[in-house]
Amino acid sequence: MSKQKLIVIGGDAAGMSAASKIRREHPDREIIVFERQNHTSYAACGIPYFIAGQVSSAENLVAREPEVFRKKQHIDVRTQQEVTEIDTGNHRVRVTDLSNRKTYWEEWDTLLIATGASPIVPDVEGMDAEGIFALSTLQSGINTFRYMQAERPKKAVIVGGGYIGIEMAEALLERNMQVSLIDMAPQLMTTLDEDMAGPIADYMRDKGIAVFLGEKLSHFEKDREGKIKAVVTDKQTLEADLVILGMGVKPNSKLAAGDGIRLGAADAVGVNKKLETSHPGIWAAGDCADSFHILKKQQVFIPLGTTANKHGMVAGINISGGNTEFPGVLGTAITKFLDLEISRTGLSEKEAKKMGITYRSNTIESPTFSGYYPGTGKMAVKLLVEEKTGRLLGGQITGKVAAAKRIDTIVAAISAGMTAKDIVDLDLSYAPPFSPVWDPVQTAARTLL
């Protein structure tokens, strides 16, 4: 067997999971990881909680430093090295050492593209103002934090009402800032249906966030020093000394596309269930790649930390000579705004309609625990079932204490092809501090029978 040299582009969840798996299976294989930033394997999802001050240091978000990969796993992690070209014909990548701008070529036998995703940045006037931050890498979180420490901003505007927008609204509120949030959609969290998203906006307003929906970003205004001064929408001008962009992300797939590797859903790197790209010996994993959707039966682009880790595991097993497939996603997600928990999985009404599926849906309200138990909160559960088969298609949950993690029961049920009746039949756990006698998920299922 030749030396079987593996090159990984990108040192975060997907890349490092795969590299670690391959190292465990092949102690002697040469493994090089190119990472253009300084950090590896960090929890990007934790950045809002670092900015809120709930996580005391950015280092806490790093699962494993490059040095540890080098010493303990003999993985040649090269930080500050940017891959600028893939040459599939010659099985090599061109690398720029960002510390000295020197470039060099490195050959591979196997290549794993794990370049992640980047925040979408609007092409508008004033975008170059100081004080506008899009959160993605750990470094971007650190930069935002340092800016806040130095400038002590008081008025923040968040552009985008998705997961990052909502989590950052909480974080900046925790920092005692005056926070506005704008979104061009008529609702927050477009992965939820409008009836479930409405109360979230109400709650955020209750807690002091100025939420403006159906309002489109026009441009940014700077002061004389080039710092952000205001966010201008199609309806108003909002003063701001800090702007957070939460407008979604796009896959970092240009590098792959440059040499003809096929792009898939939303221009992410197209992969099959083994996470192979269109080119033999070239794999892709994590936020840069697309994923199979279990219910839509097609590739989608839903970049998330859990998926990146699973991608890394699957690619690692297959590159190591194993044979496994990525099982697919259901678009499961969970977040919270202060004590209001939010989760979803499977198809929303919007998605079911788009797919031409005839469905029934219902939303119930329930206490999270027994109604008499102290600390119980309200929660809402929405379930969708296919009209024809009764099969569960999706679920959405909002509510207080311990509401949202119940989405996992729905995830398991959808994955198993269960009907609403099957959910009612489940022997779920009950005790007064944990649940009403009928778990709210079952109560929702009962109303669909």
Place this chain on the structure above:
Amino acid sequence: MSKQKLIVIGGDAAGMSAASKIRREHPDREIIVFERQNHTSYAACGIPYFIAGQVSSAENLVAREPEVFRKKQHIDVRTQQEVTEIDTGNHRVRVTDLSNRKTYWEEWDTLLIATGASPIVPDVEGMDAEGIFALSTLQSGINTFRYMQAERPKKAVIVGGGYIGIEMAEALLERNMQVSLIDMAPQLMTTLDEDMAGPIADYMRDKGIAVFLGEKLSHFEKDREGKIKAVVTDKQTLEADLVILGMGVKPNSKLAAGDGIRLGAADAVGVNKKLETSHPGIWAAGDCADSFHILKKQQVFIPLGTTANKHGMVAGINISGGNTEFPGVLGTAITKFLDLEISRTGLSEKEAKKMGITYRSNTIESPTFSGYYPGTGKMAVKLLVEEKTGRLLGGQITGKVAAAKRIDTIVAAISAGMTAKDIVDLDLSYAPPFSPVWDPVQTAARTLL
């Protein structure tokens, strides 16, 4: 159609769920419910939290008063009426009015036995001492509470380390009592395996409960006034001015057995999946009846509130002319001692061994949330899979904040016949305040692959 008169014996969860369902389907049917106590439809599971003072009044535990059933649903609920005989030949029951000791017969077309279960009371010397309480009915909870108010006991001994024992240990600790707990088994919570139960005893001791395992109750000592003075075991004498019995329950099935209705598992009333007894037109539901165990493929006696509610629903549908089956139980249970959560479902190692199943099992430790997120706690997950098929057989969880309700994911997985691999594949929810990237249930499943 004749008047189709229904008699229900027992006015708690199973009986009243069934009666309500039948009323909804048949507005004109005559429905009589005999209840020997004063209360209907109460949450017996809430009694420890009432005694702890966390639920301010016993009335809070009552879901619906007899008066409401009478007025709103035209169900003839007769409290303080004890059925003392079933006469299957003549389709009638003999009833004693406990208020005046008069007896009378009442005929039925359909009979539902929902007589519940009673706490096991040991046949030992001193059992008649004042200050010994076995919790079952709401009235027993009220009696215990009143005794505590009047006598201000300071030293409690709990006999039995199951769910009630652990919940009452918490409750009495909350009442600032000195609490001892004895159990003849070498571990607490015998529905868990020893390795999972051990840390629960350690934690209870840490919090000030004197836990004595492998210690058998010998008898009780009374003072001159006939009040409890001490609990004597085979190893020591424990001073006590309050004793709580948590030695399990036995089905109230003597009434049914008296007229030859077949008894099933653990002498509970034997039922089929439709909840029919051995006698046509006679049904049984709730804690007095046995239940089908999905994995053991046989009837078992595991009386629980959720099961009683499901039994009531199934019996109600079938008596109303519908056709449904009770899906079975997995022995799912959940409880907590202070902030230590405990849950289990499916087969334990002990049970798998007894069934002659070759299995593999593993226990992992994990943080409940992202390790860096404030408030995260430790949890342990134990999973069992069948060696031959990889199919999941059971799960046990102990741990802090938000640990235990994850058992529901395992419940759904077992019910669907999933393997450990299927669990790893689930698109479970992740965000730092809710879970590590790999949910602890998945981490446990991964170690079994």
